[in-house]
Structure formats: C-alpha cells, structure tokens
Amino acid sequence: MSIWDRIGEFVARVTSTAATGVADVVEAVRTIFEGDAELRRRVSFSIAMIALSAKMAKADGIVTQDEIRAFQQIFSVPPKETRNVARLYDLAQADVAGFEAYAERMAGLCGSGRPNCAMLEDVIDGLFHIAKADGLLHEREGLYLHRVAQIFKISEEHYQSILARHLDLGEADPYTVLGIERGKPFDEVRRHYRKLVAHNHPDKLIARGLPEEFIAIATTRIAAINAAYEMIERGFRHL
Template identity: 30%
Template sequence: MFLALFIGGLIGYSFGRFPGLLIGAIVGYILAKALAHKLRQGIFRVQSQFLESTFSVMGAVCKADGVVTQDEIQVAETLFNRLRLSGEQRETAKAAFRRGKEDDFDLDNELNLLLRVTRGQSALLQMFLQVQVSAVGADGEVHPAEHEMLVHIARKLGIPEAQVDQLEAMLRGARSGTAGGGPARGQQLADAYKVLGVSESASDAELKKAYRKLMSQNHPDKLAGRGLPESMREMAEEKTREISHAYDVIKDARSSN
C-alpha cells in the first residue's frame, strides 16, 4: 500500500509538483485498494474450488474399488472437523463427496477446473493429492484400483507418478511411528527414502538438500499465500512433521551403521 502511494505521488509530482503529488497519491491508493480486493477475490475463488474438488474427487477415489467403506466415510467426516468447516461449508463438502460417488462423475473435468483455478501451482496440487491418499488409506490399505486412480490424478495434474508412492510411504510412516526392528524397521527405512525422494545410495549432502527443498516447498505460510485454505494449515504442518520424521529415521539408521 505504501509503495503504491509513493509511486503514485512520485509520478504525480513529476507532472504537477505538489498538487500532482496529492492527486497521484490518491490515485495510487485507489489502485492499491482495487488490486488488494482483486487478490482477495482470487484467493477466495481458489480456496472454494480447492475444497469443492477435494471432496468430489475424494468420493470418486474412495469408490474406485467398487465400494466406499465406513472407514473412508469416517475420514471425510473427520476432515470436516479438522478443517473446521462451517455448517454451510460442511453441507457443500458432503454434496461434493456424494457427487464424486456418482457413476457419471467427470473426474477429468473436475481436475481441469482445479488446474485452472490453482494455475498449476505444484505445492497446492501435491497437498490435494495428499488428502486423496489419506482418504483411500483410511481402511489400512490402498486397493490396486484406488492406486491406479491416484496415479491417473497425479498424471492429470502434472505430478510425477513417484509422488503417489511417496505419499503412500508417508502414510505408512505416520502409522508405523517408531515401531521396532526387523522387517518393520526395514520397511520404515525404505519408506523414509521414498518420502524424501532419494535413493539409499544418496550422499548425506544430497539427503539434506532433498530434505530442505521439501520443507521449503511445503511450508504452511507459503501454501497459504498460494491459496491453500487456512483450515488446511494443520494438514500442511502435519506433512512437514512427516518429512522431518523421515529425515530423522534415515539419519538414525546411518549413524548406527
């Protein structure tokens, strides 16, 4: 706002000295207010479409294996609470979820709408994909048909297919927590490498670089500035915790060798 006043005043002063300075400052203020209003409208539109698409696609993905389980319905209900949706928003989300379960639901069209409104911002789209993976993994497993749909969604959104494996690994890591040794520990370590998107042969420097890049890309403040609904901040924070956990698992494993 101050910058707009300064620039407007400076331009006005160059044409009309002090009267021009005053007029230029006023014009700059009006333009700044109009721009701020337009930006707020744009972010609101992104947030509204993001939530609408989140729950409609969730309904479609949950039905991919032929049946929507009670666990998957419970995840949707839990999300309503976690996102602190208002009564009206909750009803909109429920309607979207039901719409996604319909046989004639146009998945690709819904994804195209999401792509347009988010302008293809990868961090937002990855958060969208994360929510879908969490939903279908609610019953303890990701059915092959659900996995294939998740891969289709990723491709449609321009997200590498490996991101689906990464998010599924993140989901398993969140469940396993600090589970003990043996095969379970080996799976946890393998999943940790998938979460960070590096191979087990990566150097410590490469590992740290991948970790810092993911933490920067998924910072809740950055995502909010790009249109992520404030109600989804908790999920963004959860993802950064899971990334940190994966990094700690790998560091602990390497230090013990």
C-alpha cells in the same frame, strides 16, 4: 467470512441454477470468484477435494466410517454448512462424467500447466489421507490416485515420493519419501530435508491456497518427512 461461508454461498448459487455436472461447477468457480485470485485458489482447492473424494468413493464402491472420519479431519465443516458440502459431494457422485473429466477440469482450475504443481500435490495428499483411513490402500483406490496424479502432471518419480509418505515406514524407502537418491553424503541429505520442511511449512501451504481448515494435510506430510529423515540419520550414525 470463512471459506465455508463462501463455499456455502457458491453451492447454493450453483445448485439453484440447475447445474448438474463438473463443467457447470468449474465454470461457476471461474466466474463467481474471478475478481479475487486468492479466494478463487482456496475455493478451487476445496471444490477439488470434495469432488474428487466423492469420485474416489464411487470408484472404490465402498465408503467406510473410517473414510468419513478422515474426510471430516480435513474438512472441519461448521454444522450450518454441512448440508451444502453434502450437496456438492452428492452432485459429484451423481454426475455421469467420469473422474478423469473431473481431474482434468480441476487441474486447469487449480493452476496446472507445469509439472508437479504444489497445490495439486496438496489435493493428492488429501485424497491419500482419506483413502488409507481404513488402514489399507485398496487396489482400485491406488489406481485412481495414480491416474489423477498423471492428469495433474505429477511426474512418476514425484508420485512415488508422495506414495511413500503414506506407507508405513517399515515398507517405504525413507530416501524415496524425501525424494533423494541413495548414496548422497549426509550433509546433502540434511540440506535437502531442511528445504522440504521449509517448503511444506503450514504457512507456505496456506500462502499457495490451502485453506487453514485443511492444515491436517500439512502436519501429516511434515510428520512423514521428519520420520524418514530420522531413519536415515540413524543409519549414518551406525556407519
């Protein structure tokens, strides 16, 4: 059974019991998937992405066709489950609870409790992917993402590295993208780069709960890391 079948069953069950807000949704994930930690992580990630995407759209006030397409790139939803995903998205948008309440609940659900939780970084990356789909990261979207990252206990330095990955490399500092200080010997830069590539390999992301359907996040991240490293490498060659 695919992750979407599971989510479809979950959404049908939650909405049938008159759940109307974030507390109901989160508690339902805790109880329904209590006996399967791996499935719980995968569903948690999916719910976080759908709910926080909905809240981001509401905060920005505009949902563009580009953002819808970006959402669909991450969420390759089978036609039979589209309605259930839409129900969850609408539930999140209609909930009177603010996005901070959602982020706090999702942080606990996804296993936060330590700084720079990798799975929560995956959620932030997915939200960036959607936010920048129209070619511009709007101010309200930027403020939203920054605040969600703070609630997720992602350090400011690490957040700046995530942000830099999503900027055009004409604007972003490649050292910031890699999360390494300028002035380091090239051998150290290369070792750091290889660790990043290994840590962010799609298999690693799947192992920590990222559903296979959302691997676009992993490939986009690796592309940004590779581009930053190549820029630094060219700079050393010209020394």
